[in-house]
Amino acid sequence: MTKFALAKHRLPLAVLAVAGVVSGCASSGVRNPSGAPVTEMRPDERGFVAGTGVESQDIVAVTDKMFRSLLGLPQIANAQGVPRIVLDPVINETRFPINKDIFLDRIRVQLNSQARGKIIFLARDRMAALEHERQLKQSGQVTSSTDPNVSEFKGADFFLTGKLLGSTTRTSAGTSDYILYDFQLVDARTSEILWEDSAEIKKQGLEDAAYR
Protein backbone atom coordinates (compact mmCIF):
# COMPACT_ATOMS: atom_id res chain seq x y z
CA MET A 1 0.00 0.00 0.00
CA THR A 2 1.49 3.39 -0.99
CA LYS A 3 1.91 6.19 1.46
CA PHE A 4 -0.99 8.02 -0.14
CA ALA A 5 -3.27 5.04 0.27
CA LEU A 6 -2.19 4.66 3.90
CA ALA A 7 -2.68 8.34 4.55
CA LYS A 8 -6.07 8.29 2.85
CA HIS A 9 -7.29 5.36 4.89
CA ARG A 10 -5.72 6.15 8.26
CA LEU A 11 -8.89 7.49 9.80
CA PRO A 12 -11.07 4.57 8.74
CA LEU A 13 -8.31 2.18 9.83
CA ALA A 14 -8.10 3.81 13.22
CA VAL A 15 -11.87 3.76 13.61
CA LEU A 16 -11.94 0.10 12.61
CA ALA A 17 -9.23 -0.69 15.13
CA VAL A 18 -11.05 1.11 17.92
CA ALA A 19 -14.35 -0.51 17.03
CA GLY A 20 -12.74 -3.90 16.97
CA VAL A 21 -11.09 -3.38 20.33
CA VAL A 22 -14.12 -1.92 22.04
CA SER A 23 -16.52 -4.51 20.70
CA GLY A 24 -14.02 -7.23 21.50
CA CYS A 25 -13.53 -6.27 25.12
CA ALA A 26 -16.95 -5.08 26.22
CA SER A 27 -18.53 -7.97 28.06
CA SER A 28 -17.08 -10.29 25.48
CA GLY A 29 -18.30 -13.85 25.99
CA VAL A 30 -20.08 -12.92 29.21
CA ARG A 31 -23.54 -14.38 29.33
CA ASN A 32 -26.01 -12.14 31.10
CA PRO A 33 -23.48 -9.52 32.16
CA SER A 34 -26.26 -7.56 33.86
CA GLY A 35 -27.59 -10.59 35.70
CA ALA A 36 -30.96 -12.23 35.15
CA PRO A 37 -34.24 -11.23 36.78
CA VAL A 38 -36.00 -13.74 38.98
CA THR A 39 -38.37 -15.89 36.95
CA GLU A 40 -40.76 -18.50 38.23
CA MET A 41 -40.23 -21.99 36.93
CA ARG A 42 -42.13 -25.24 37.12
CA PRO A 43 -40.64 -27.54 39.76
CA ASP A 44 -40.28 -30.28 37.17
CA GLU A 45 -38.36 -27.98 34.86
CA ARG A 46 -34.59 -28.16 34.64
CA GLY A 47 -33.03 -24.80 35.46
CA PHE A 48 -29.95 -23.26 33.92
CA VAL A 49 -27.97 -24.09 37.05
CA ALA A 50 -27.58 -27.84 37.23
CA GLY A 51 -25.39 -30.41 38.91
CA THR A 52 -25.23 -34.18 38.84
CA GLY A 53 -27.02 -34.62 42.16
CA VAL A 54 -30.63 -34.57 43.32
CA GLU A 55 -32.61 -31.65 41.92
CA SER A 56 -36.22 -30.51 41.98
CA GLN A 57 -37.17 -32.12 38.70
CA ASP A 58 -35.85 -35.45 40.04
CA ILE A 59 -37.86 -35.13 43.25
CA VAL A 60 -41.02 -34.36 41.27
CA ALA A 61 -40.53 -37.19 38.78
CA VAL A 62 -39.66 -39.79 41.42
CA THR A 63 -42.40 -38.92 43.90
CA ASP A 64 -45.04 -38.73 41.15
CA LYS A 65 -44.11 -42.24 40.05
CA MET A 66 -44.19 -43.57 43.62
CA PHE A 67 -47.52 -41.99 44.47
CA ARG A 68 -49.23 -43.39 41.36
CA SER A 69 -47.78 -46.81 42.08
CA LEU A 70 -48.95 -46.72 45.73
CA LEU A 71 -52.44 -45.56 44.83
CA GLY A 72 -53.01 -48.72 42.82
CA LEU A 73 -51.90 -51.06 45.61
CA PRO A 74 -54.66 -53.59 46.47
CA GLN A 75 -53.90 -53.33 50.21
CA ILE A 76 -54.74 -49.63 49.94
CA ALA A 77 -57.49 -49.72 47.32
CA ASN A 78 -59.36 -52.70 48.81
CA ALA A 79 -58.51 -52.28 52.47
CA GLN A 80 -61.11 -53.05 55.13
CA GLY A 81 -61.13 -49.84 57.10
CA VAL A 82 -58.65 -47.06 56.51
CA PRO A 83 -54.97 -48.04 56.74
CA ARG A 84 -52.80 -45.77 58.83
CA ILE A 85 -49.30 -44.97 57.62
CA VAL A 86 -46.27 -43.48 59.39
CA LEU A 87 -43.40 -41.95 57.44
CA ASP A 88 -39.97 -43.29 58.35
CA PRO A 89 -37.26 -40.94 57.00
CA VAL A 90 -35.40 -42.16 53.95
CA ILE A 91 -31.81 -43.33 54.35
CA ASN A 92 -29.33 -41.48 52.15
CA GLU A 93 -26.55 -43.68 50.81
CA THR A 94 -25.49 -41.34 48.00
CA ARG A 95 -22.72 -38.76 48.06
CA PHE A 96 -25.19 -35.89 48.00
CA PRO A 97 -26.55 -34.49 51.27
CA ILE A 98 -30.29 -34.13 50.83
CA ASN A 99 -33.36 -32.90 52.60
CA LYS A 100 -34.49 -36.33 53.80
CA ASP A 101 -38.08 -35.35 54.45
CA ILE A 102 -38.85 -33.92 51.03
CA PHE A 103 -39.47 -37.19 49.20
CA LEU A 104 -41.88 -38.74 51.65
CA ASP A 105 -43.58 -35.44 52.39
CA ARG A 106 -44.35 -34.95 48.72
CA ILE A 107 -45.64 -38.52 48.33
CA ARG A 108 -47.82 -37.99 51.42
CA VAL A 109 -49.24 -34.73 50.06
CA GLN A 110 -50.06 -36.36 46.71
CA LEU A 111 -51.71 -39.35 48.38
CA ASN A 112 -53.71 -37.19 50.78
CA SER A 113 -55.02 -35.09 47.91
CA GLN A 114 -55.78 -37.99 45.57
CA ALA A 115 -56.61 -40.95 47.80
CA ARG A 116 -59.90 -39.40 49.00
CA GLY A 117 -59.64 -40.63 52.56
CA LYS A 118 -58.54 -44.16 51.67
CA ILE A 119 -55.28 -43.59 53.57
CA ILE A 120 -54.58 -41.74 56.79
CA PHE A 121 -51.10 -40.58 57.73
CA LEU A 122 -50.07 -40.27 61.36
CA ALA A 123 -48.16 -37.15 62.37
CA ARG A 124 -45.46 -38.86 64.42
CA ASP A 125 -43.14 -35.91 63.85
CA ARG A 126 -45.58 -33.80 65.88
CA MET A 127 -45.77 -36.15 68.86
CA ALA A 128 -44.00 -33.79 71.24
CA ALA A 129 -46.53 -31.03 70.58
CA LEU A 130 -49.46 -33.47 70.74
CA GLU A 131 -48.33 -34.95 74.06
CA HIS A 132 -47.90 -31.49 75.50
CA GLU A 133 -51.46 -30.63 74.45
CA ARG A 134 -52.74 -33.81 76.11
CA GLN A 135 -50.91 -32.90 79.32
CA LEU A 136 -52.55 -29.48 79.30
CA LYS A 137 -55.95 -31.14 78.91
CA GLN A 138 -55.23 -33.67 81.61
CA SER A 139 -54.18 -30.95 84.04
CA GLY A 140 -57.28 -28.95 83.24
CA GLN A 141 -55.38 -25.98 81.92
CA VAL A 142 -57.29 -26.23 78.64
CA THR A 143 -60.67 -27.70 77.77
CA SER A 144 -61.20 -31.03 76.11
CA SER A 145 -64.18 -32.38 74.18
CA THR A 146 -63.29 -35.97 75.13
CA ASP A 147 -61.77 -37.74 78.12
CA PRO A 148 -58.11 -36.60 78.04
CA ASN A 149 -57.00 -39.57 80.17
CA VAL A 150 -57.84 -41.99 77.38
CA SER A 151 -54.96 -42.43 74.95
CA GLU A 152 -56.35 -42.00 71.47
CA PHE A 153 -53.11 -41.81 69.54
CA LYS A 154 -53.36 -44.34 66.74
CA GLY A 155 -50.86 -47.04 65.97
CA ALA A 156 -49.41 -47.52 62.52
CA ASP A 157 -50.56 -50.24 60.12
CA PHE A 158 -47.75 -49.51 57.68
CA PHE A 159 -44.46 -47.67 57.46
CA LEU A 160 -43.60 -45.77 54.28
CA THR A 161 -39.85 -45.46 53.94
CA GLY A 162 -37.08 -45.40 51.38
CA LYS A 163 -33.45 -45.45 50.54
CA LEU A 164 -31.35 -43.50 48.06
CA LEU A 165 -28.34 -45.34 46.68
CA GLY A 166 -25.68 -43.90 44.43
CA SER A 167 -22.72 -44.74 42.27
CA THR A 168 -20.18 -42.19 41.07
CA THR A 169 -17.45 -42.24 38.47
CA ARG A 170 -15.03 -39.35 38.13
CA THR A 171 -12.22 -39.16 35.59
CA SER A 172 -10.58 -36.49 33.50
CA ALA A 173 -13.47 -36.98 31.05
CA GLY A 174 -16.03 -35.83 33.58
CA THR A 175 -18.22 -36.90 36.49
CA SER A 176 -21.07 -39.35 36.25
CA ASP A 177 -23.61 -39.95 39.05
CA TYR A 178 -26.27 -42.65 39.14
CA ILE A 179 -28.93 -42.58 41.85
CA LEU A 180 -31.43 -45.32 42.62
CA TYR A 181 -34.50 -44.04 44.52
CA ASP A 182 -36.05 -47.01 46.32
CA PHE A 183 -39.29 -46.81 48.35
CA GLN A 184 -41.11 -49.43 50.42
CA LEU A 185 -44.34 -49.89 52.30
CA VAL A 186 -43.71 -52.16 55.26
CA ASP A 187 -46.35 -53.96 57.33
CA ALA A 188 -45.87 -52.67 60.92
CA ARG A 189 -47.20 -55.90 62.38
CA THR A 190 -45.38 -58.53 60.30
CA SER A 191 -42.43 -56.55 58.78
CA GLU A 192 -43.48 -57.76 55.33
CA ILE A 193 -42.64 -55.47 52.45
CA LEU A 194 -46.04 -55.05 50.86
CA TRP A 195 -45.01 -52.66 48.17
CA GLU A 196 -41.76 -51.54 46.64
CA ASP A 197 -40.97 -49.38 43.67
CA SER A 198 -37.95 -47.49 42.42
CA ALA A 199 -36.74 -44.89 39.97
CA GLU A 200 -33.23 -44.40 38.65
CA ILE A 201 -31.57 -41.33 37.22
CA LYS A 202 -28.09 -40.96 35.79
CA LYS A 203 -26.38 -37.66 35.03
CA GLN A 204 -22.99 -36.67 33.81
CA GLY A 205 -21.13 -33.43 33.39
CA LEU A 206 -17.72 -31.96 32.71
CA GLU A 207 -16.47 -28.76 34.26
CA ASP A 208 -14.53 -26.12 32.34
CA ALA A 209 -10.84 -26.87 31.87
CA ALA A 210 -10.08 -23.92 34.14
CA TYR A 211 -11.32 -26.04 37.07
CA ARG A 212 -9.47 -29.24 36.16
Next chain:
Amino acid sequence: MFEKTRVSRLTSAATILRRCSKPALAAALLLLAGCATTTQRIELTGDIMVDAPNAIAHGPPRDRVLWEYRLAAAAMRQGKFDVAKQNLDDALTTLQGIYGPDPNARKARGYFHAEAKKTFIGEPYERSMAYIYRGILYWMDGQPDNARACFRSAEIEDSDTENHQYAGDWVLPDYLDGFATAKLGGDGSDAFKRAQANVKGLRLPPYDPKANVLFFFEFGRGPTKYATGQYAEQLRIRTGPSSVQSARLSVDALKFPVAPTDDVDFQAATRGGRVMDHILGNKAVFKTATDVAGSAAIIGGSAAILADRGRDATADEVGAGLIVAGIVSKIVSGATQPEADIRTWDNLPHYLSFATVPLPPGPHVATVEFLDPAGQPLPRLTKTVSFDVPADGKDKVIFVSDESLTPQKS
Protein backbone atom coordinates in the same frame (compact mmCIF):
# COMPACT_ATOMS: atom_id res chain seq x y z
CA MET B 1 18.97 16.51 -6.03
CA PHE B 2 19.72 13.02 -4.92
CA GLU B 3 20.27 14.40 -1.45
CA LYS B 4 16.92 16.18 -1.58
CA THR B 5 15.18 12.97 -2.71
CA ARG B 6 16.87 10.96 0.08
CA VAL B 7 15.82 13.43 2.73
CA SER B 8 12.31 13.61 1.39
CA ARG B 9 11.97 9.78 1.40
CA LEU B 10 13.29 9.51 4.94
CA THR B 11 10.80 12.16 5.94
CA SER B 12 8.03 10.18 4.20
CA ALA B 13 8.94 6.99 6.09
CA ALA B 14 8.95 8.85 9.36
CA THR B 15 5.63 10.42 8.50
CA ILE B 16 4.13 7.01 7.65
CA LEU B 17 5.44 5.62 10.89
CA ARG B 18 4.05 8.50 12.84
CA ARG B 19 0.69 8.33 11.11
CA CYS B 20 0.34 4.56 11.51
CA SER B 21 1.65 4.44 15.04
CA LYS B 22 -0.96 6.77 16.44
CA PRO B 23 -3.98 4.64 15.51
CA ALA B 24 -2.10 1.53 16.62
CA LEU B 25 -1.17 3.08 19.95
CA ALA B 26 -4.68 4.42 20.45
CA ALA B 27 -6.10 0.98 19.72
CA ALA B 28 -3.65 -0.61 22.13
CA LEU B 29 -4.48 1.85 24.89
CA LEU B 30 -8.17 1.15 24.35
CA LEU B 31 -7.40 -2.56 24.43
CA LEU B 32 -5.83 -2.22 27.84
CA ALA B 33 -8.35 0.25 29.18
CA GLY B 34 -11.36 -1.54 27.72
CA CYS B 35 -10.34 -4.89 29.12
CA ALA B 36 -9.50 -3.63 32.57
CA THR B 37 -12.23 -4.31 35.08
CA THR B 38 -13.01 -2.16 38.04
CA THR B 39 -13.82 -3.84 41.32
CA GLN B 40 -14.82 -2.43 44.63
CA ARG B 41 -11.85 -2.47 46.95
CA ILE B 42 -12.61 -4.25 50.20
CA GLU B 43 -10.85 -2.77 53.23
CA LEU B 44 -9.72 -5.63 55.47
CA THR B 45 -9.72 -5.28 59.24
CA GLY B 46 -7.87 -8.53 59.94
CA ASP B 47 -10.93 -10.00 61.69
CA ILE B 48 -12.23 -12.73 59.43
CA MET B 49 -15.68 -12.59 61.08
CA VAL B 50 -15.93 -8.96 59.89
CA ASP B 51 -13.97 -9.13 56.63
CA ALA B 52 -15.61 -12.23 55.22
CA PRO B 53 -19.26 -11.08 55.39
CA ASN B 54 -18.16 -7.72 53.96
CA ALA B 55 -16.26 -9.37 51.11
CA ILE B 56 -19.11 -11.78 50.40
CA ALA B 57 -21.62 -8.94 50.25
CA HIS B 58 -19.54 -6.32 48.43
CA GLY B 59 -16.51 -7.98 46.91
CA PRO B 60 -16.06 -9.60 43.50
CA PRO B 61 -18.48 -12.53 43.06
CA ARG B 62 -15.60 -14.68 41.83
CA ASP B 63 -14.12 -14.59 45.36
CA ARG B 64 -17.34 -15.32 47.23
CA VAL B 65 -16.75 -19.03 47.72
CA LEU B 66 -13.22 -18.35 49.02
CA TRP B 67 -14.55 -16.01 51.70
CA GLU B 68 -17.36 -18.45 52.55
CA TYR B 69 -14.80 -21.19 53.10
CA ARG B 70 -12.66 -18.96 55.32
CA LEU B 71 -15.63 -17.75 57.31
CA ALA B 72 -16.92 -21.29 57.82
CA ALA B 73 -13.59 -22.49 59.23
CA ALA B 74 -13.32 -19.49 61.56
CA ALA B 75 -16.95 -19.87 62.66
CA MET B 76 -16.45 -23.54 63.55
CA ARG B 77 -13.54 -22.59 65.80
CA GLN B 78 -15.75 -20.10 67.59
CA GLY B 79 -18.58 -22.58 68.00
CA LYS B 80 -20.78 -20.64 65.55
CA PHE B 81 -21.88 -23.74 63.73
CA ASP B 82 -24.99 -22.18 62.18
CA VAL B 83 -22.81 -19.57 60.47
CA ALA B 84 -20.48 -22.30 59.25
CA LYS B 85 -23.41 -24.34 57.91
CA GLN B 86 -24.95 -21.46 56.04
CA ASN B 87 -21.70 -20.50 54.34
CA LEU B 88 -20.63 -24.03 53.49
CA ASP B 89 -24.05 -24.78 52.02
CA ASP B 90 -23.82 -21.78 49.73
CA ALA B 91 -20.24 -22.59 48.75
CA LEU B 92 -21.05 -26.23 48.05
CA THR B 93 -24.08 -25.24 45.98
CA THR B 94 -21.71 -23.24 43.75
CA LEU B 95 -19.24 -26.11 43.67
CA GLN B 96 -21.91 -28.62 42.65
CA GLY B 97 -23.10 -26.43 39.78
CA ILE B 98 -19.79 -25.87 37.96
CA TYR B 99 -20.54 -28.20 35.08
CA GLY B 100 -20.95 -26.89 31.58
CA PRO B 101 -20.06 -23.56 29.93
CA ASP B 102 -18.78 -20.88 32.28
CA PRO B 103 -17.99 -17.47 30.74
CA ASN B 104 -15.58 -16.49 33.52
CA ALA B 105 -13.73 -19.77 33.29
CA ARG B 106 -13.50 -19.37 29.53
CA LYS B 107 -12.05 -15.89 30.00
CA ALA B 108 -9.56 -17.26 32.52
CA ARG B 109 -8.32 -19.63 29.83
CA GLY B 110 -7.91 -16.77 27.35
CA TYR B 111 -4.62 -15.01 26.69
CA PHE B 112 -5.61 -11.63 28.05
CA HIS B 113 -7.24 -12.60 31.35
CA ALA B 114 -5.57 -14.01 34.41
CA GLU B 115 -6.58 -17.38 35.82
CA ALA B 116 -7.88 -15.55 38.89
CA LYS B 117 -10.73 -14.28 36.71
CA LYS B 118 -12.55 -17.57 37.19
CA THR B 119 -14.94 -18.23 40.04
CA PHE B 120 -12.91 -19.61 42.92
CA ILE B 121 -14.00 -23.10 43.99
CA GLY B 122 -10.65 -24.25 45.31
CA GLU B 123 -8.16 -26.93 44.46
CA PRO B 124 -9.28 -30.50 45.22
CA TYR B 125 -7.87 -30.46 48.77
CA GLU B 126 -9.85 -27.28 49.51
CA ARG B 127 -13.07 -28.72 48.08
CA SER B 128 -12.54 -31.90 50.10
CA MET B 129 -12.09 -29.87 53.30
CA ALA B 130 -15.34 -28.00 52.62
CA TYR B 131 -17.15 -31.33 52.43
CA ILE B 132 -15.40 -32.68 55.53
CA TYR B 133 -16.43 -29.67 57.60
CA ARG B 134 -20.00 -29.90 56.32
CA GLY B 135 -20.08 -33.59 57.11
CA ILE B 136 -19.06 -32.90 60.71
CA LEU B 137 -21.90 -30.39 60.98
CA TYR B 138 -24.46 -32.86 59.60
CA TRP B 139 -23.39 -35.42 62.18
CA MET B 140 -23.75 -32.78 64.90
CA ASP B 141 -27.34 -32.35 63.72
CA GLY B 142 -28.05 -36.04 64.04
CA GLN B 143 -27.86 -36.84 60.34
CA PRO B 144 -25.05 -39.40 60.01
CA ASP B 145 -26.23 -40.44 56.54
CA ASN B 146 -25.97 -36.90 55.19
CA ALA B 147 -22.62 -36.64 56.96
CA ARG B 148 -21.55 -39.79 55.16
CA ALA B 149 -22.66 -38.26 51.86
CA CYS B 150 -20.33 -35.34 52.48
CA PHE B 151 -17.42 -37.60 53.37
CA ARG B 152 -17.98 -39.54 50.15
CA SER B 153 -18.00 -36.32 48.16
CA ALA B 154 -14.76 -35.30 49.90
CA GLU B 155 -13.09 -38.44 48.50
CA ILE B 156 -14.64 -37.92 45.06
CA GLU B 157 -13.18 -34.40 44.87
CA ASP B 158 -9.74 -35.95 45.33
CA SER B 159 -10.30 -38.66 42.79
CA ASP B 160 -9.24 -37.07 39.55
CA THR B 161 -5.54 -36.32 39.72
CA GLU B 162 -2.92 -36.49 37.04
CA ASN B 163 -0.90 -38.71 39.27
CA HIS B 164 -3.44 -41.38 40.23
CA GLN B 165 -1.14 -42.62 42.94
CA TYR B 166 -2.63 -40.06 45.30
CA ALA B 167 -6.23 -40.15 44.14
CA GLY B 168 -8.91 -40.52 46.82
CA ASP B 169 -6.34 -41.03 49.59
CA TRP B 170 -7.89 -39.05 52.43
CA VAL B 171 -8.18 -41.28 55.49
CA LEU B 172 -10.78 -39.62 57.72
CA PRO B 173 -13.57 -39.36 55.11
CA ASP B 174 -13.29 -43.07 54.30
CA TYR B 175 -13.07 -44.03 57.99
CA LEU B 176 -16.09 -41.90 58.87
CA ASP B 177 -17.99 -43.20 55.82
CA GLY B 178 -17.64 -46.71 57.24
CA PHE B 179 -18.33 -45.59 60.81
CA ALA B 180 -21.57 -43.87 59.80
CA THR B 181 -22.58 -47.00 57.92
CA ALA B 182 -21.86 -49.15 60.99
CA LYS B 183 -23.88 -46.76 63.13
CA LEU B 184 -26.78 -47.08 60.70
CA GLY B 185 -26.67 -50.84 60.97
CA GLY B 186 -24.77 -51.50 57.75
CA ASP B 187 -21.39 -52.95 56.85
CA GLY B 188 -18.67 -50.32 56.84
CA SER B 189 -15.80 -52.72 56.34
CA ASP B 190 -14.99 -51.71 52.75
CA ALA B 191 -14.60 -48.09 53.73
CA PHE B 192 -12.55 -49.12 56.77
CA LYS B 193 -10.17 -51.11 54.55
CA ARG B 194 -9.72 -48.15 52.20
CA ALA B 195 -8.96 -45.87 55.15
CA GLN B 196 -6.51 -48.33 56.69
CA ALA B 197 -4.73 -48.74 53.34
CA ASN B 198 -4.11 -44.99 53.11
CA VAL B 199 -3.12 -44.19 56.68
CA LYS B 200 0.58 -44.07 57.47
CA GLY B 201 2.07 -45.46 60.64
CA LEU B 202 -1.23 -45.95 62.44
CA ARG B 203 -3.65 -48.76 63.12
CA LEU B 204 -7.12 -47.31 62.94
CA PRO B 205 -9.43 -48.35 65.80
CA PRO B 206 -12.18 -50.77 64.77
CA TYR B 207 -15.70 -49.35 64.70
CA ASP B 208 -17.60 -49.29 67.98
CA PRO B 209 -21.24 -48.53 67.16
CA LYS B 210 -21.85 -47.99 70.89
CA ALA B 211 -19.44 -45.03 70.96
CA ASN B 212 -21.83 -42.14 71.21
CA VAL B 213 -19.42 -39.20 71.60
CA LEU B 214 -17.37 -38.22 68.58
CA PHE B 215 -14.47 -35.79 68.80
CA PHE B 216 -13.07 -34.11 65.67
CA PHE B 217 -9.67 -32.48 66.02
CA GLU B 218 -7.69 -30.14 63.80
CA PHE B 219 -4.33 -28.52 64.51
CA GLY B 220 -1.34 -26.81 62.91
CA ARG B 221 -1.26 -24.28 60.06
CA GLY B 222 -2.33 -25.50 56.64
CA PRO B 223 -0.84 -25.01 53.18
CA THR B 224 -0.70 -21.84 51.11
CA LYS B 225 -0.13 -21.25 47.41
CA TYR B 226 2.51 -19.31 45.51
CA ALA B 227 3.63 -19.06 41.93
CA THR B 228 6.94 -19.62 40.19
CA GLY B 229 8.11 -19.45 36.57
CA GLN B 230 9.16 -16.57 34.37
CA TYR B 231 5.66 -15.09 34.48
CA ALA B 232 4.42 -16.70 37.74
CA GLU B 233 2.53 -19.23 35.66
CA GLN B 234 3.38 -22.28 37.76
CA LEU B 235 1.21 -22.93 40.79
CA ARG B 236 3.08 -24.25 43.81
CA ILE B 237 2.04 -25.28 47.31
CA ARG B 238 3.92 -24.02 50.34
CA THR B 239 3.97 -26.40 53.29
CA GLY B 240 5.91 -26.30 56.48
CA PRO B 241 6.49 -28.15 59.73
CA SER B 242 3.81 -27.79 62.35
CA SER B 243 4.49 -26.69 65.93
CA VAL B 244 1.60 -28.97 66.91
CA GLN B 245 2.11 -32.61 66.00
CA SER B 246 -0.51 -34.46 68.05
CA ALA B 247 -3.04 -34.07 70.83
CA ARG B 248 -4.20 -35.71 74.06
CA LEU B 249 -7.83 -36.04 75.06
CA SER B 250 -8.93 -36.34 78.68
CA VAL B 251 -12.60 -36.93 79.41
CA ASP B 252 -13.86 -38.02 82.82
CA ALA B 253 -11.14 -40.40 84.04
CA LEU B 254 -10.08 -41.44 80.55
CA LYS B 255 -7.02 -40.25 78.62
CA PHE B 256 -6.42 -40.89 74.92
CA PRO B 257 -3.52 -40.01 72.65
CA VAL B 258 -4.68 -38.40 69.40
CA ALA B 259 -2.35 -38.91 66.45
CA PRO B 260 -2.88 -37.11 63.14
CA THR B 261 -5.02 -39.10 60.74
CA ASP B 262 -4.89 -36.78 57.72
CA ASP B 263 -2.22 -34.32 56.61
CA VAL B 264 -3.81 -31.48 54.67
CA ASP B 265 -0.39 -30.25 53.50
CA PHE B 266 0.28 -33.67 52.01
CA GLN B 267 -3.07 -33.67 50.23
CA ALA B 268 -2.37 -30.22 48.79
CA ALA B 269 1.16 -31.02 47.68
CA THR B 270 0.27 -34.34 46.02
CA ARG B 271 -2.48 -32.94 43.83
CA GLY B 272 -0.35 -33.48 40.73
CA GLY B 273 -0.69 -31.49 37.54
CA ARG B 274 -3.73 -29.55 36.39
CA VAL B 275 -5.15 -29.09 32.92
CA MET B 276 -4.91 -25.38 33.68
CA ASP B 277 -1.14 -25.74 34.14
CA HIS B 278 -0.84 -26.66 30.48
CA ILE B 279 -3.00 -23.70 29.47
CA LEU B 280 -0.91 -21.32 31.54
CA GLY B 281 2.23 -22.83 30.05
CA ASN B 282 0.88 -22.10 26.57
CA LYS B 283 0.07 -18.53 27.60
CA ALA B 284 3.65 -18.10 28.84
CA VAL B 285 5.02 -19.39 25.53
CA PHE B 286 2.74 -17.02 23.62
CA LYS B 287 3.83 -14.10 25.79
CA THR B 288 7.48 -14.86 25.18
CA ALA B 289 6.97 -15.45 21.46
CA THR B 290 5.10 -12.21 20.84
CA ASP B 291 7.65 -10.32 22.89
CA VAL B 292 10.54 -11.76 20.92
CA ALA B 293 8.75 -11.29 17.60
CA GLY B 294 7.97 -7.71 18.51
CA SER B 295 11.57 -6.97 19.34
CA ALA B 296 12.75 -8.59 16.11
CA ALA B 297 10.24 -6.63 14.04
CA ILE B 298 11.19 -3.31 15.61
CA ILE B 299 14.87 -3.98 15.16
CA GLY B 300 14.38 -5.30 11.63
CA GLY B 301 12.19 -2.39 10.61
CA SER B 302 14.59 0.14 12.01
CA ALA B 303 17.49 -1.56 10.31
CA ALA B 304 15.64 -1.60 7.00
CA ILE B 305 14.98 2.12 7.16
CA LEU B 306 18.50 2.95 8.22
CA ALA B 307 20.13 0.67 5.65
CA ASP B 308 18.01 2.03 2.82
CA ARG B 309 19.15 5.61 3.49
CA GLY B 310 16.05 6.91 1.76
CA ARG B 311 16.84 5.37 -1.60
CA ASP B 312 13.80 3.06 -1.80
CA ALA B 313 10.34 4.23 -0.76
CA THR B 314 9.01 0.68 -0.68
CA ALA B 315 11.72 -0.44 1.70
CA ASP B 316 10.95 2.53 3.91
CA GLU B 317 7.30 1.57 4.01
CA VAL B 318 8.10 -2.04 4.76
CA GLY B 319 10.45 -0.95 7.52
CA ALA B 320 7.82 1.35 8.98
CA GLY B 321 5.24 -1.40 8.80
CA LEU B 322 7.57 -3.77 10.60
CA ILE B 323 8.12 -1.28 13.37
CA VAL B 324 4.39 -0.76 13.81
CA ALA B 325 3.80 -4.51 13.79
CA GLY B 326 6.57 -4.92 16.32
CA ILE B 327 5.01 -2.35 18.63
CA VAL B 328 1.65 -4.09 18.40
CA SER B 329 3.28 -7.45 19.11
CA LYS B 330 4.98 -6.02 22.17
CA ILE B 331 1.70 -4.60 23.39
CA VAL B 332 -0.03 -7.95 22.87
CA SER B 333 2.78 -9.64 24.79
CA GLY B 334 2.37 -7.13 27.59
CA ALA B 335 -1.38 -7.77 27.73
CA THR B 336 -1.00 -11.54 27.93
CA GLN B 337 -1.62 -12.80 31.47
CA PRO B 338 -0.30 -16.27 32.25
CA GLU B 339 -0.20 -15.81 36.04
CA ALA B 340 -1.45 -18.77 38.05
CA ASP B 341 -4.33 -18.27 40.45
CA ILE B 342 -2.89 -18.30 43.97
CA ARG B 343 -6.05 -17.46 45.86
CA THR B 344 -5.90 -19.75 48.89
CA TRP B 345 -8.17 -20.99 51.62
CA ASP B 346 -5.53 -19.82 54.03
CA ASN B 347 -6.99 -20.74 57.41
CA LEU B 348 -7.05 -24.50 56.91
CA PRO B 349 -5.37 -26.72 59.49
CA HIS B 350 -2.33 -28.91 58.89
CA TYR B 351 -3.69 -32.07 60.53
CA LEU B 352 -7.06 -33.73 61.12
CA SER B 353 -7.90 -36.41 63.62
CA PHE B 354 -10.75 -38.15 65.35
CA ALA B 355 -11.69 -40.03 68.52
CA THR B 356 -14.82 -41.87 69.67
CA VAL B 357 -15.81 -42.56 73.26
CA PRO B 358 -18.82 -44.30 74.80
CA LEU B 359 -20.14 -42.08 77.61
CA PRO B 360 -23.31 -42.23 79.71
CA PRO B 361 -25.98 -39.52 79.27
CA GLY B 362 -25.45 -36.36 81.27
CA PRO B 363 -22.84 -33.62 81.69
CA HIS B 364 -19.15 -34.20 81.03
CA VAL B 365 -15.99 -32.14 80.66
CA ALA B 366 -13.23 -32.84 78.14
CA THR B 367 -9.76 -31.34 78.07
CA VAL B 368 -7.72 -31.37 74.88
CA GLU B 369 -3.99 -30.73 75.07
CA PHE B 370 -2.08 -30.04 71.87
CA LEU B 371 1.45 -31.46 71.85
CA ASP B 372 4.66 -30.29 70.18
CA PRO B 373 6.94 -32.61 68.14
CA ALA B 374 8.57 -33.75 71.40
CA GLY B 375 5.19 -34.75 72.82
CA GLN B 376 5.08 -31.90 75.32
CA PRO B 377 1.85 -29.97 75.81
CA LEU B 378 1.65 -26.40 74.57
CA PRO B 379 -0.25 -24.90 77.52
CA ARG B 380 -1.51 -21.84 75.67
CA LEU B 381 -3.38 -24.11 73.24
CA THR B 382 -5.16 -26.35 75.79
CA LYS B 383 -8.95 -26.38 75.33
CA THR B 384 -11.74 -27.25 77.76
CA VAL B 385 -15.16 -28.33 76.51
CA SER B 386 -18.28 -28.89 78.64
CA PHE B 387 -20.98 -30.96 77.00
CA ASP B 388 -24.11 -32.97 77.65
CA VAL B 389 -24.55 -36.44 76.23
CA PRO B 390 -28.21 -36.76 75.22
CA ALA B 391 -30.38 -39.49 76.67
CA ASP B 392 -32.18 -40.18 73.40
CA GLY B 393 -29.36 -42.23 71.95
CA LYS B 394 -28.21 -39.62 69.43
CA ASP B 395 -24.49 -39.08 68.99
CA LYS B 396 -22.81 -36.07 70.58
CA VAL B 397 -20.29 -34.50 68.18
CA ILE B 398 -17.59 -32.13 69.45
CA PHE B 399 -15.27 -30.11 67.21
CA VAL B 400 -11.98 -28.95 68.74
CA SER B 401 -9.29 -26.95 66.99
CA ASP B 402 -6.02 -25.63 68.38
CA GLU B 403 -7.55 -22.29 67.40
CA SER B 404 -10.89 -22.90 69.12
CA LEU B 405 -12.15 -20.59 71.79
CA THR B 406 -11.87 -21.95 75.31
CA PRO B 407 -13.67 -22.79 77.51
CA GLN B 408 -16.38 -24.08 75.19
CA LYS B 409 -19.91 -25.20 75.99
CA SER B 410 -21.04 -27.71 73.41
